[in-house]
Amino acid sequence: MLSRVAEAIYWMGRYAERAENVARFVDVSFQVMLDLPEPLGDPWAGVVGATGDEALYAARHGTATRDGVVRFLTFDAGSPNSILSCLRKARENARSVREVISSEMWEQINKWYLLVRDASTDQAVLDDPHDFLTEVKQASHLFVGIAALTMSHGEGWHFGRIGRLLERADQTSRIVDAKQALLLARPSELGASLDEINLSALLRSVSALEMYRKRHGRIAFQTVIGFLLLEKMFPRSVRYCLNEARRSLHAITGQPPEAGDTIVPERLLGRLGAEYEYASVDEVLAEGLHEHLDRLQSKLNEVGLAISQTFFAVRPHVQEPPAARTAAPAPETAAAVAAQTTAAGPVAAASPPAPAPQPTGAAQ
Amino acid sequence: MRFEHYEAGPFYDEMFDPRGQPRPGCALLARTLATIPDDEVLRRQRAAERALLHMGSTFNVYGHEEGVEKIFPFDMIPRIVPAAEWRLLERGLVQRARALNLFIDDVYHAQRVLADGVVPRELVESATSYLPACRGLDPPRGVWCHVSGTDLVRDRDGRYYVLEDNMRCPSGVSYVLQNRRVMKRTFPRVFEASRVRPVDAYPSQLLLTLQNVGPRDVAEPTVVLLTPGTYNSAYFEHSFLAQQMGIELVEGRDLAVRDGFVWMQTTRGLSRVDVIYRRIDDTFLDPTVFRRDSMLGVPGLMDVVRAGRVALANAPGTGVADDKVIYAYVPAIIRYYLGEDPILPNVPTFVCFDDKQREHVLSNLDKLVVKAANESGGYGMLMGPQATAAERAAFADRIREKPRNYIAQPLLGLSRAPTLVEGAVEGRHVDLRPYILHGDSIFVLPGGLTRVALRKGSYVVNSSQGGGSKDTWVLAAGGPNGGD
Numbered sequence A: 001m002l003s004r005v006a007e008a009i010y011w012m013g014r015y016a017e018r019a020e021n022v023a024r025f026v027d028v029s030f031q032v033m034l035d036l037p038e039p040l041g042d043p044w045a046g047v048v049g050a051t052g053d054e055a056l057y058a059a060r061h062g063t064a065t066r067d068g069v070v071r072f073l074t075f076d077a078g079s080p081n082s083i084l085s086c087l088r089k090a091r092e093n094a095r096s097v098r099e100v101i102s103s104e105m106w107e108q109i110n111k112w113y114l115l116v117r118d119a120s121t122d123q124a125v126l127d128d129p130h131d132f133l134t135e136v137k138q139a140s141h142l143f144v145g146i147a148a149l150t151m152s153h154g155e156g157w158h159f160g161r162i163g164r165l166l167e168r169a170d171q172t173s174r175i176v177d178a179k180q181a182l183l184l185a186r187p188s189e190l191g192a193s194l195d196e197i198n199l200s201a202l203l204r205s206v207s208a209l210e211m212y213r214k215r216h217g218r219i220a221f222q223t224v225i226g227f228l229l230l231e232k233m234f235p236r237s238v239r240y241c242l243n244e245a246r247r248s249l250h251a252i253t254g255q256p257p258e259a260g261d262t263i264v265p266e267r268l269l270g271r272l273g274a275e276y277e278y279a280s281v282d283e284v285l286a287e288g289l290h291e292h293l294d295r296l297q298s299k300l301n302e303v304g305l306a307i308s309q310t311f312f313a314v315r316p317h318v319q320e321p322p323a324a325r326t327a328a329p330a331p332e333t334a335a336a337v338a339a340q341t342t343a344a345g346p347v348a349a350a351s352p353p354a355p356a357p358q359p360t361g362a363a364q
Numbered sequence B: 001m002r003f004e005h006y007e008a009g010p011f012y013d014e015m016f017d018p019r020g021q022p023r024p025g026c027a028l029l030a031r032t033l034a035t036i037p038d039d040e041v042l043r044r045q046r047a048a049e050r051a052l053l054h055m056g057s058t059f060n061v062y063g064h065e066e067g068v069e070k071i072f073p074f075d076m077i078p079r080i081v082p083a084a085e086w087r088l089l090e091r092g093l094v095q096r097a098r099a100l101n102l103f104i105d106d107v108y109h110a111q112r113v114l115a116d117g118v119v120p121r122e123l124v125e126s127a128t129s130y131l132p133a134c135r136g137l138d139p140p141r142g143v144w145c146h147v148s149g150t151d152l153v154r155d156r157d158g159r160y161y162v163l164e165d166n167m168r169c170p171s172g173v174s175y176v177l178q179n180r181r182v183m184k185r186t187f188p189r190v191f192e193a194s195r196v197r198p199v200d201a202y203p204s205q206l207l208l209t210l211q212n213v214g215p216r217d218v219a220e221p222t223v224v225l226l227t228p229g230t231y232n233s234a235y236f237e238h239s240f241l242a243q244q245m246g247i248e249l250v251e252g253r254d255l256a257v258r259d260g261f262v263w264m265q266t267t268r269g270l271s272r273v274d275v276i277y278r279r280i281d282d283t284f285l286d287p288t289v290f291r292r293d294s295m296l297g298v299p300g301l302m303d304v305v306r307a308g309r310v311a312l313a314n315a316p317g318t319g320v321a322d323d324k325v326i327y328a329y330v331p332a333i334i335r336y337y338l339g340e341d342p343i344l345p346n347v348p349t350f351v352c353f354d355d356k357q358r359e360h361v362l363s364n365l366d367k368l369v370v371k372a373a374n375e376s377g378g379y380g381m382l383m384g385p386q387a388t389a390a391e392r393a394a395f396a397d398r399i400r401e402k403p404r405n406y407i408a409q410p411l412l413g414l415s416r417a418p419t420l421v422e423g424a425v426e427g428r429h430v431d432l433r434p435y436i437l438h439g440d441s442i443f444v445l446p447g448g449l450t451r452v453a454l455r456k457g458s459y460v461v462n463s464s465q466g467g468g469s470k471d472t473w474v475l476a477a478g479g480p481n482g483g484d
Helices: A002-034 A043-050 A054-061 A068-072 A083-095 A103-119 A122-127 A130-150 A155-185 A188-207 A209-216 A221-230 A237-253 A262-278 A281-287 A289-312 A331-344 B025-034 B036-056 B083-107 B119-123 B173-186 B188-194 B203-209 B237-244 B302-307 B318-322 B330-338 B355-363 B389-401
Strands: B058-060 B070-071 B072-080 B147-154 B160-166 B223-226 B247-252 B255-258 B261-268 B269-273 B275-278 B311-313 B368-373 B381-383 B406-410 B416-419 B424-433 B436-437 B443-444 B449-453 B465-472
Touching: A002 A043, A002 A068, A002 A083, A002 A103, A002 A130, A002 A155, A002 A188, A002 B261, A002 B449, A043 A054, A068 A083, A068 A122, A083 A103, A103 A130, A155 A188, A155 A221, A188 A221, A209 A221, A209 B173, A221 A237, A221 A281, A221 A289, A237 A262, A281 A289, A281 B070, A289 B318, A331 B255, B025 B188, B036 B070, B036 B072, B036 B119, B036 B173, B070 B436, B072 B083, B072 B261, B072 B416, B072 B424, B072 B449, B083 B147, B083 B318, B083 B330, B083 B436, B119 B318, B160 B188, B160 B255, B173 B188, B173 B203, B173 B449, B173 B465, B203 B223, B203 B237, B203 B275, B203 B436, B223 B237, B237 B247, B247 B269, B255 B269, B255 B302, B261 B302, B261 B368, B355 B389, B381 B389, B389 B406, B416 B449
Parallel strands: B072 B465, B223 B247, B223 B275, B275 B311
Antiparallel strands: B058 B070, B147 B160, B147 B424, B147 B436, B255 B261, B261 B269, B368 B381, B368 B406, B416 B424, B424 B449, B436 B443, B449 B465
């Protein structure tokens, strides 16, 4: 598969997943505000803070207001991580690989984008975004389902899946980080029942409330954090995402996981996955939840970077062209070529970390 | 759909004769269309448009919001070409493609045609599409123009003329295939009864044509389609054809030259490329040989092409046969190489390069259409009969200044075909672009793109200027529909 094509599918997966998670994030923030008995400080500023885009927000909208923040995160074309911007990039990537993905996938991502674009001029949506955000989430699920059912589960599909899973792990960690600040900072002010409201909201924001209840019943800070980070079976937990991303990576390289992790992204992802396989929530909290999530996010960036260098980077200085007509049909050679080229190219700077420009260059 | 008020008018009508009777092959279609109630006609038209939008049969509109695609307007009344008529066109197109291929090969080798004075040497050497870098190039199997699309028009007497030869990267074939899919859904019964020759084989024929020029020692040559990228107005077609042929769609940045071969960058390293169906212009192919500022091409590509280690389709340099002045010499070129009379005539053409002809053009500007040698898409033209005196005077100055750049032709009264206009049926002017594939033999796709000028009275069929398209039904010989 062409490197450019693999890269476009990977980013298509990432941006589509990001759009869904921003919708989740806005929705749950909105609901929490409704549940709060009286405004505590400046809650919408906290929401912007969680995105890491405070400066951009201030430049574009000034002080944090409900309308401003919701607009910023949903329809603001000038904000790179708004739902509209994410979908535009997901769609542009899809458009550049239309001959590779199924036409059903293209149709769905097109409809999804048009849904958001058409809603962006509707004031009623901003006044009460819940139904709209639900539609966005459903459109995302439909897209994932269509992809799973209409595209061969070959290399391209796995690249899209890795993009989606790495993005989801990252987004789950950001949502937890955003809420934990509120939970840890003012326990006395909030009181037990408000704690529970916030924790439920946190679980709901990743569709985890019901599954959590089945597993643990009572809602408590420690078990909620444990569930979202370390639960083996829940599809939005960080551990689950890492395991599944690793499976897709091995499907791409053609090596079974038990053969060992030989190339750089396999090694990085394998190590990070192993940490989550065996970590306990006590250790996570002892490290400091925020510090831990920060470290997780930078590890995820490293994995993304390694994938990019190994599979996508244009390598202007490959020393020897392969002797065979096809460079490396056999898996072991593929790994060797990949490892060799990762070491070879001065390309590290070419591949930016997480909120990266998408490769079609369309957003620039 | 009602035809009782339809007027064939003073032009040749594709469906009705001057007495209002359906022409040979059109009776069944006319009869069936007449039985469909008006609201049903509109419903089917909308369904057809929706289907095209969902299939993504679109073109990009430059200068609009990014990612905006429009469908090429589609008229659901097909244009019918009876079998006998098609046989003539097919023979004429094959003859023309063969002669032009020989001409291009000669121009870049011995130049006999110039030495013998059939085409003035000065004319060829001053053509902007003539590429000296291609002298001595030997494309595999001697084929230069693997894919061409010749524009045909009919005058008032119904005779077909060649309007221009597109020997570079003719586009539009994807609309032929998509229009057909939609028509089968829109009028399944009349379609079935009409015995229309299929067009679906085009992608596999194209793939065979491309594989045919791959290296002889490679059993299954790797063929790729090279596109300028998603912002090109024909990107949909590139993507569609690559998908239909099952080949990689690549951009220049996916390719690299190493050790005398062309490679594409894959997730598993470099993989060799044998044949490139390129949909970018000659001068963008290789910045080390042609335009230095080209970001779309592959540095070093032309060396590999010259060494015969990769084949380009079409070969570079074929545009010399598209020059509108050289067009005037095509009948002579056919006689010179094939010793045959041209089966399809040219539109009578005055070459301003020639002193006597130029004087004739200048004193008859109000009756002629003047065209620039290297423009396409309906640009750089003077429509003499419709122009103001000032416009004609300004054009006359341009002709005197650069006579080599201009030709003039009489204004043809292009044929018309019944077309749906706001629910009613009216005549609109049409042309026809059949597609020709040159492998070891020459294949003409039985069909083609019928472009229709949707604006009343307009002769301009280009999609950028208010044109639409129709499905073209070439009837099988001996069909029940009076195809012959």
